[in-house]
Amino acid sequence: MIFKYRKGDELIEQTVVKPYDSVFGGQFDSWNVGKKLSNLTTCSNFFVDIISPSSPDDAPPLATLHFPVYTDQNAHCHVDYLRQFFKIADFCTSxxxxxxxxxxxxxxxxxxxxxxxxxxxxxxxx
Structure with a gap:
Protein backbone atom coordinates (compact mmCIF):
# COMPACT_ATOMS: atom_id res chain seq x y z
CA MET A 1 0.00 0.00 0.00
CA ILE A 2 1.04 3.57 -0.58
CA PHE A 3 0.38 6.09 2.19
CA LYS A 4 0.29 9.74 1.12
CA TYR A 5 0.40 12.19 4.01
CA ARG A 6 -0.89 15.63 3.18
CA LYS A 7 -1.78 18.96 4.73
CA GLY A 8 -4.93 20.01 2.89
CA ASP A 9 -4.01 19.40 -0.75
CA GLU A 10 -0.24 19.73 -0.17
CA LEU A 11 1.59 16.37 -0.25
CA ILE A 12 4.01 16.23 2.67
CA GLU A 13 5.32 12.68 2.50
CA GLN A 14 4.69 9.42 0.71
CA THR A 15 5.61 6.00 2.08
CA VAL A 16 5.21 2.42 0.91
CA VAL A 17 3.87 -0.11 3.41
CA LYS A 18 5.00 -3.62 2.60
CA PRO A 19 2.53 -6.53 2.68
CA TYR A 20 1.96 -8.34 5.96
CA ASP A 21 4.84 -10.65 6.89
CA SER A 22 3.74 -13.46 9.21
CA VAL A 23 7.36 -14.21 10.19
CA PHE A 24 8.63 -10.73 11.04
CA GLY A 25 5.51 -8.96 12.20
CA GLY A 26 2.68 -6.67 11.38
CA GLN A 27 1.86 -4.19 8.73
CA PHE A 28 1.90 -0.57 9.85
CA ASP A 29 3.19 2.86 9.02
CA SER A 30 4.34 5.69 11.20
CA TRP A 31 4.92 9.27 10.28
CA ASN A 32 7.83 11.06 11.89
CA VAL A 33 6.88 14.69 11.49
CA GLY A 34 10.20 15.83 12.93
CA LYS A 35 11.21 19.26 11.66
CA LYS A 36 8.50 19.28 8.99
CA LEU A 37 5.80 20.37 11.42
CA SER A 38 7.69 21.31 14.58
CA ASN A 39 6.76 24.99 14.19
CA LEU A 40 3.15 24.41 13.15
CA THR A 41 1.04 27.24 14.53
CA THR A 42 -2.15 26.74 12.52
CA CYS A 43 -5.11 24.41 12.98
CA SER A 44 -4.43 22.66 9.69
CA ASN A 45 -6.32 19.73 8.23
CA PHE A 46 -4.11 16.65 7.87
CA PHE A 47 -4.97 13.54 5.92
CA VAL A 48 -3.45 10.24 4.91
CA ASP A 49 -4.65 8.68 1.66
CA ILE A 50 -4.23 4.91 1.31
CA ILE A 51 -3.67 3.92 -2.28
CA SER A 52 -3.26 0.55 -3.95
CA PRO A 53 0.06 0.30 -5.80
CA SER A 54 -1.75 -1.31 -8.73
CA SER A 55 -4.27 1.53 -9.08
CA PRO A 56 -3.97 4.00 -11.96
CA ASP A 57 -2.63 7.42 -10.99
CA ASP A 58 -6.04 9.06 -11.31
CA ALA A 59 -7.88 6.44 -9.21
CA PRO A 60 -9.42 7.60 -5.92
CA PRO A 61 -7.78 6.39 -2.70
CA LEU A 62 -9.00 3.19 -1.06
CA ALA A 63 -9.43 5.17 2.16
CA THR A 64 -8.69 8.61 3.56
CA LEU A 65 -8.11 9.34 7.22
CA HIS A 66 -8.42 12.86 8.65
CA PHE A 67 -6.34 13.42 11.80
CA PRO A 68 -5.14 16.22 14.11
CA VAL A 69 -1.51 17.18 14.69
CA TYR A 70 -0.83 18.56 18.17
CA THR A 71 2.21 20.78 18.78
CA ASP A 72 3.23 23.18 21.52
CA GLN A 73 2.95 26.00 19.00
CA ASN A 74 -0.67 25.30 18.03
CA ALA A 75 -2.00 24.80 21.57
CA HIS A 76 -4.85 27.20 20.80
CA CYS A 77 -6.14 24.55 18.36
CA HIS A 78 -6.29 21.71 20.89
CA VAL A 79 -9.81 22.43 22.19
CA ASP A 80 -11.12 22.71 18.62
CA TYR A 81 -9.39 19.44 17.73
CA LEU A 82 -10.98 17.73 20.73
CA ARG A 83 -14.42 18.95 19.67
CA GLN A 84 -13.85 17.96 16.05
CA PHE A 85 -12.34 14.50 16.57
CA PHE A 86 -13.76 13.26 19.87
CA LYS A 87 -17.12 13.08 21.58
CA ILE A 88 -17.28 13.43 25.37
CA ALA A 89 -19.39 10.48 26.46
CA ASP A 90 -18.86 10.80 30.20
CA PHE A 91 -16.78 12.77 32.70
CA CYS A 92 -16.10 13.20 36.38
CA THR A 93 -14.69 16.18 38.23
CA SER A 94 -14.08 15.00 41.79
Whole structure:
Protein backbone atom coordinates (compact mmCIF):
# COMPACT_ATOMS: atom_id res chain seq x y z
CA MET A 1 0.00 0.00 0.00
CA ILE A 2 1.04 3.57 -0.58
CA PHE A 3 0.38 6.09 2.19
CA LYS A 4 0.29 9.74 1.12
CA TYR A 5 0.40 12.19 4.01
CA ARG A 6 -0.89 15.63 3.18
CA LYS A 7 -1.78 18.96 4.73
CA GLY A 8 -4.93 20.01 2.89
CA ASP A 9 -4.01 19.40 -0.75
CA GLU A 10 -0.24 19.73 -0.17
CA LEU A 11 1.59 16.37 -0.25
CA ILE A 12 4.01 16.23 2.67
CA GLU A 13 5.32 12.68 2.50
CA GLN A 14 4.69 9.42 0.71
CA THR A 15 5.61 6.00 2.08
CA VAL A 16 5.21 2.42 0.91
CA VAL A 17 3.87 -0.11 3.41
CA LYS A 18 5.00 -3.62 2.60
CA PRO A 19 2.53 -6.53 2.68
CA TYR A 20 1.96 -8.34 5.96
CA ASP A 21 4.84 -10.65 6.89
CA SER A 22 3.74 -13.46 9.21
CA VAL A 23 7.36 -14.21 10.19
CA PHE A 24 8.63 -10.73 11.04
CA GLY A 25 5.51 -8.96 12.20
CA GLY A 26 2.68 -6.67 11.38
CA GLN A 27 1.86 -4.19 8.73
CA PHE A 28 1.90 -0.57 9.85
CA ASP A 29 3.19 2.86 9.02
CA SER A 30 4.34 5.69 11.20
CA TRP A 31 4.92 9.27 10.28
CA ASN A 32 7.83 11.06 11.89
CA VAL A 33 6.88 14.69 11.49
CA GLY A 34 10.20 15.83 12.93
CA LYS A 35 11.21 19.26 11.66
CA LYS A 36 8.50 19.28 8.99
CA LEU A 37 5.80 20.37 11.42
CA SER A 38 7.69 21.31 14.58
CA ASN A 39 6.76 24.99 14.19
CA LEU A 40 3.15 24.41 13.15
CA THR A 41 1.04 27.24 14.53
CA THR A 42 -2.15 26.74 12.52
CA CYS A 43 -5.11 24.41 12.98
CA SER A 44 -4.43 22.66 9.69
CA ASN A 45 -6.32 19.73 8.23
CA PHE A 46 -4.11 16.65 7.87
CA PHE A 47 -4.97 13.54 5.92
CA VAL A 48 -3.45 10.24 4.91
CA ASP A 49 -4.65 8.68 1.66
CA ILE A 50 -4.23 4.91 1.31
CA ILE A 51 -3.67 3.92 -2.28
CA SER A 52 -3.26 0.55 -3.95
CA PRO A 53 0.06 0.30 -5.80
CA SER A 54 -1.75 -1.31 -8.73
CA SER A 55 -4.27 1.53 -9.08
CA PRO A 56 -3.97 4.00 -11.96
CA ASP A 57 -2.63 7.42 -10.99
CA ASP A 58 -6.04 9.06 -11.31
CA ALA A 59 -7.88 6.44 -9.21
CA PRO A 60 -9.42 7.60 -5.92
CA PRO A 61 -7.78 6.39 -2.70
CA LEU A 62 -9.00 3.19 -1.06
CA ALA A 63 -9.43 5.17 2.16
CA THR A 64 -8.69 8.61 3.56
CA LEU A 65 -8.11 9.34 7.22
CA HIS A 66 -8.42 12.86 8.65
CA PHE A 67 -6.34 13.42 11.80
CA PRO A 68 -5.14 16.22 14.11
CA VAL A 69 -1.51 17.18 14.69
CA TYR A 70 -0.83 18.56 18.17
CA THR A 71 2.21 20.78 18.78
CA ASP A 72 3.23 23.18 21.52
CA GLN A 73 2.95 26.00 19.00
CA ASN A 74 -0.67 25.30 18.03
CA ALA A 75 -2.00 24.80 21.57
CA HIS A 76 -4.85 27.20 20.80
CA CYS A 77 -6.14 24.55 18.36
CA HIS A 78 -6.29 21.71 20.89
CA VAL A 79 -9.81 22.43 22.19
CA ASP A 80 -11.12 22.71 18.62
CA TYR A 81 -9.39 19.44 17.73
CA LEU A 82 -10.98 17.73 20.73
CA ARG A 83 -14.42 18.95 19.67
CA GLN A 84 -13.85 17.96 16.05
CA PHE A 85 -12.34 14.50 16.57
CA PHE A 86 -13.76 13.26 19.87
CA LYS A 87 -17.12 13.08 21.58
CA ILE A 88 -17.28 13.43 25.37
CA ALA A 89 -19.39 10.48 26.46
CA ASP A 90 -18.86 10.80 30.20
CA PHE A 91 -16.78 12.77 32.70
CA CYS A 92 -16.10 13.20 36.38
CA THR A 93 -14.69 16.18 38.23
CA SER A 94 -14.08 15.00 41.79
CA UNK A 95 -12.29 12.11 43.43
CA UNK A 96 -15.47 10.64 44.88
CA UNK A 97 -17.36 10.90 41.59
CA UNK A 98 -14.44 9.38 39.66
CA UNK A 99 -14.34 6.36 41.99
CA UNK A 100 -17.74 5.41 40.56
CA UNK A 101 -16.66 5.53 36.90
CA UNK A 102 -15.27 2.22 35.68
CA UNK A 103 -13.07 3.95 33.07
CA UNK A 104 -11.48 6.28 35.65
CA UNK A 105 -8.02 5.68 37.09
CA UNK A 106 -9.62 6.32 40.49
CA UNK A 107 -12.02 3.37 40.10
CA UNK A 108 -11.17 0.59 42.57
CA UNK A 109 -9.07 -2.19 41.05
CA UNK A 110 -9.24 -5.34 43.21
CA UNK A 111 -6.18 -6.84 41.50
CA UNK A 112 -4.10 -3.89 42.69
CA UNK A 113 -5.07 -4.70 46.28
CA UNK A 114 -3.34 -8.10 46.13
CA UNK A 115 0.18 -7.39 47.31
CA UNK A 116 1.54 -10.92 47.92
CA UNK A 117 -1.07 -13.48 46.97
CA UNK A 118 -3.17 -16.10 48.71
CA UNK A 119 -2.24 -16.89 52.34
CA UNK A 120 -3.18 -20.49 53.13
CA UNK A 121 -2.98 -19.94 56.89
CA UNK A 122 -5.51 -17.11 56.96
CA UNK A 123 -7.19 -18.21 53.72
CA UNK A 124 -7.22 -14.64 52.45
CA UNK A 125 -5.55 -12.55 49.82
CA UNK A 126 -2.74 -10.42 51.19
Missing amino acids: GDACKEKIWSTSYPDPKSDIFVGYDEDTQTLI
